[in-house]
Amino acid sequence: MNSPLATLNTQWRLIARPAGEVGREHFQVTRPPLPEPGLGEVRVRNLYLLIPPSMRLWMNEKETYFPPQPLGEVMAGITLGVVESSQDPSLVPGDYVNGLGGCQEWFVAPAAQLQKISPRPGVPLAAYRSVLDVQGLTAWCGLTEIGRPQAGETLVVTAAAGSVGSLVCQIGKRLGLRVIGIAGGAEKCAWLRDECGVDGVIDYRHDDVAARLDALCPEGIDIVYENVGGPVMDMLIERLRFKGRVVLCGLVSSYNGGVTQNTGSLMTLVNKAARMEGFLVSEYLHRYQEVVGTLQEWVADGSLKYQIEVLEGLDSVVDAIGRVFRGQNRGVQLVKISDEGQR
Amino acid sequence: MNSPLATLNTQWRLIARPAGEVGREHFQVTRPPLPEPGLGEVRVRNLYLLIPPSMRLWMNEKETYFPPQPLGEVMAGITLGVVESSQDPSLVPGDYVNGLGGCQEWFVAPAAQLQKISPRPGVPLAAYRSVLDVQGLTAWCGLTEIGRPQAGETLVVTAAAGSVGSLVCQIGKRLGLRVIGIAGGAEKCAWLRDECGVDGVIDYRHDDVAARLDALCPEGIDIVYENVGGPVMDMLIERLRFKGRVVLCGLVSSYNGGVTQNTGSLMTLVNKAARMEGFLVSEYLHRYQEVVGTLQEWVADGSLKYQIEVLEGLDSVVDAIGRVFRGQNRGVQLVKISDEGQR
Numbered sequence: 001m002n003s004p005l006a007t008l009n010t011q012w013r014l015i016a017r018p019a020g021e022v023g024r025e026h027f028q029v030t031r032p033p034l035p036e037p038g039l040g041e042v043r044v045r046n047l048y049l050l051i052p053p054s055m056r057l058w059m060n061e062k063e064t065y066f067p068p069q070p071l072g073e074v075m076a077g078i079t080l081g082v083v084e085s086s087q088d089p090s091l092v093p094g095d096y097v098n099g100l101g102g103c104q105e106w107f108v109a110p111a112a113q114l115q116k117i118s119p120r121p122g123v124p125l126a127a128y129r130s131v132l133d134v135q136g137l138t139a140w141c142g143l144t145e146i147g148r149p150q151a152g153e154t155l156v157v158t159a160a161a162g163s164v165g166s167l168v169c170q171i172g173k174r175l176g177l178r179v180i181g182i183a184g185g186a187e188k189c190a191w192l193r194d195e196c197g198v199d200g201v202i203d204y205r206h207d208d209v210a211a212r213l214d215a216l217c218p219e220g221i222d223i224v225y226e227n228v229g230g231p232v233m234d235m236l237i238e239r240l241r242f243k244g245r246v247v248l249c250g251l252v253s254s255y256n257g258g259v260t261q262n263t264g265s266l267m268t269l270v271n272k273a274a275r276m277e278g279f280l281v282s283e284y285l286h287r288y289q290e291v292v293g294t295l296q297e298w299v300a301d302g303s304l305k306y307q308i309e310v311l312e313g314l315d316s317v318v319d320a321i322g323r324v325f326r327g328q329n330r331g332v333q334l335v336k337i338s339d340e341g342q343r
Numbered sequence: 344m345n346s347p348l349a350t351l352n353t354q355w356r357l358i359a360r361p362a363g364e365v366g367r368e369h370f371q372v373t374r375p376p377l378p379e380p381g382l383g384e385v386r387v388r389n390l391y392l393l394i395p396p397s398m399r400l401w402m403n404e405k406e407t408y409f410p411p412q413p414l415g416e417v418m419a420g421i422t423l424g425v426v427e428s429s430q431d432p433s434l435v436p437g438d439y440v441n442g443l444g445g446c447q448e449w450f451v452a453p454a455a456q457l458q459k460i461s462p463r464p465g466v467p468l469a470a471y472r473s474v475l476d477v478q479g480l481t482a483w484c485g486l487t488e489i490g491r492p493q494a495g496e497t498l499v500v501t502a503a504a505g506s507v508g509s510l511v512c513q514i515g516k517r518l519g520l521r522v523i524g525i526a527g528g529a530e531k532c533a534w535l536r537d538e539c540g541v542d543g544v545i546d547y548r549h550d551d552v553a554a555r556l557d558a559l560c561p562e563g564i565d566i567v568y569e570n571v572g573g574p575v576m577d578m579l580i581e582r583l584r585f586k587g588r589v590v591l592c593g594l595v596s597s598y599n600g601g602v603t604q605n606t607g608s609l610m611t612l613v614n615k616a617a618r619m620e621g622f623l624v625s626e627y628l629h630r631y632q633e634v635v636g637t638l639q640e641w642v643a644d645g646s647l648k649y650q651i652e653v654l655e656g657l658d659s660v661v662d663a664i665g666r667v668f669r670g671q672n673r674g675v676q677l678v679k680i681s682d683e684g685q686r
C-alpha cells in the first residue's frame with residue numbers, strides 16, 4: 001500500500017535464516033520496477049497473503065514439502081490477487097487468482113500456474129485465500145483419507161481454533177464424531193464450544209491437559225488430528241485406543257527447533273496397533289472441486305464457522321508470523337497487501 | 344535343575360519394579376510343592392524360557408500389550424515344556440507344548456491355553472521356542488502386512504542380528520528387497536552379511552550411522568523395520584522416501600525409560616506422506632500355520648539362518664535379561680530350565 005504512483009514493486013527478501021523466532025533483521029526490502037508479463041504470463045497485484053504456521057518452516061535450511069527458501073530471493077508466499085495485465089487468453093484483467101505470489105505487491109507468473117477464483121455472492125474474498133482453498137482440502141482429506149473415521153468415534157484436534165483445526169472439528173461433527181478441541185486460551189475455547197459446536201474443549205495454557213483428557217475421553221481416543229507435536233502429543237498418543245490413528249498434519253511446536261517426543265509414548269503405537277501417518281494436500285488435488293465446493297456452500301449458508309484475522313500491509317509480515325507462532329491470532333492469519341479497489 | 348527329588352517347584356517372583364536395569368534384588372525365589380492338574384488341565388515341566396526384549400517392559404507399572412506383572416506373583420514367561428501329567432484328552436505325557444509357563448520349573452494350566460508342538464526331525468527343539476513361533480510370525484507379518492514391501496525397495500532393519508530382526512532381513516531378501524541391517528559390533532555385522540546375506544550392514548557402536556546410511560541408501564529408505572527407537576530411529580525417519588513406512592515392532596531403547604525422539608524428525612512423516620504403524624502379533628494368529636510351516640521348511644533345509652544362545656538354569660534369568668538389554672546376546676536368548684531327558 002506504499003507504492004507511490006505504483007511504478008515500483010515492494011518485495012520482502014529473506015536474507016538470513018532465523019534460529020528461533022523470525023525478526024525484521026532476517027529480511028531486506030527491495031523496490032524494483034514493476035514486472036511486465038511475457039507471452040502466456042500475467043501480472044497480478046497481490047491482495048491477501050496467507051500466513052500458515054509452516055511458513056516458518058520454509059525459512060529453515062532443511063527441505064520440507066517445500067524447497068528451502070533461497071536466501072536473497074523474495075520470500076515465498078501463498079497469495080490471492082487480481083490480474084492487472086494478461087498475455088494469456090485464459091485470464092483477463094479483473095480476474096481473481098490464487099497462487100504462489102510471494103511476499104511482494106506484484107508478481108508475474110505463467111497463467112497456467114494460477115488458479116482462477118469465481119467468488120460467490122455473500123462469500124468474502126478473504127475466505128478464498130483461507131478456508132476455501134488448501135486449508136479446507138487439508139482438513140477434509142486429512143481427516144477422511146488418513147483418519148478414516150467411523151461415526152461415534154472420538155476425535156481430538158490440536159490447534160483446534162486454528163485455520164485447519166477449526167475446519168477439522170466441524171467436518172468431524174458433521175461425520176458424527178465426538179470432537180474434543182485443544183486450544184490456547186479461554187476465548188478460543190469458548191468460540192470452539194459455542195460457535196463450532198465441539199463436544200469438549202481443553203485450554204492447554206490453563207488446564208491440566210492430562211486430567212482433562214482422562215475426563216473427556218474415558219474410553220480413550222480413536223483419532224488424533226495433530227497440528228502441534230511435543231508433550232501434548234505424547235499425552236494424546238498414550239491415550240489411543242486399539243487401532244487408533246494419528247493424522248499428522250503438522251508439528252508446529254518443532255518448527256522453531258528443539259522439541260522432543262517421548263519414545264515411550266510412541267510405544268503406545270505398538271501396544272495399540274495404532275498408526276501415525278502424514279500426508280500432503282497435493283496428493284488430493286483431484287478432490288479440490290468437490291471439497292471446496294461443498295465448503296463454499298456451508299460458508300454461504302452460514303453453517304461453517306471460521307475466523308480470519310487481517311493485518312494491514314506487507315510491513316506486518318514479521319508481526320503476523322510471530323502472532324501465529326505465539327498462538328495470538330484467531331483463526332486464519334492473513335496480511336492484506338493491497339485493497340481490492342486500489343489503483 | 345536344582346529340584347532334589349523333584350517334589351518342590353522353583354519359582355522366581357517379581358517383588359519390586361526395577362527403575363532401570365533388572366537385578367537379583369527385584370526377585371524372590373520360592374519353593375512350593377509341585378502343583379497338581381485339575382480336570383481339563385495338565386502339568387508341564389518347563390524346558391526353555393524365551394527372554395524377549397519386551398520382558399523388561401512387563402515389569403513396569405504401565406500396561407503394555409501385556410498386563411503389568413503383579414508384584415509378588417511368579418514372573419511371566421514364554422516357555423516350551425513337556426507334559427508330565429494330563430487331565431485332558433487333548434494332551435498326553437511326553438507332548439511338547441508352547442505356552443505362558445512363567446519363570447518356574449513346573450506349572451499347571453488348562454490344556455486349551457497351550458499349543459502342542461510336533462517337532463520335525465532335524466529341527467532342534469529350541470527352535471520351536473524361538474524362530475518357529477511368535478518371533479517368526481512377528482517378523483513375517485510385520486514386514487508384509489504393515490511394511491507392504493514391493494520388490495526392489497530398500498528395507499532397513501534395526502536390532503538386525505536379533506531374534507526378530509534377523510528373520511526380517513532374510514524374509515526381506517526372499518521378497519526381493521535391498522536389505523540393510525543395523526546391529527552392534529563387528530561379529531553381529533559379519534554374521535548378517537556372511538550368513539544372512541544382507542546387502543549392507545551398519546555397526547551402530549563403531550560406525551558413523553548417518554554417514555553410512557547416506558552411503559548405503561543414497562535414494563532414501565522405503566521401509567524401516569524398527570525394534571529400537573531413539574536417535575538412530577530419528578536418522579532413519581529423516582531418510583524416508585515418499586510414502587515410506589516405519590514398521591514399529593518395538594522400541595527397546597525406551598524400555599528402561601528416558602529416551603526421546605526428535606519431534607522435528609517426525610515432521611518427515613508429514614513431508615514424505617509417510618506412515619509409522621505398530622502391530623500386535625496376536626492380530627495375525629490366523630496365519631500361524633502357514634507362516635511357521637514355511638519357516639520350518641527353511642530351517643530344516645538349512646537356508647534360514649538363526650542363532651540361539653542358551654544360558655543354563657533359572658538362576659541365570661537376571662543375567663539373560665541383562666544380556667539382551669546390553670545387546671550382548673547373539674540371536675535369540677533362551678534360558679534352559681531343565682533337560683529334555685531329565686526326570
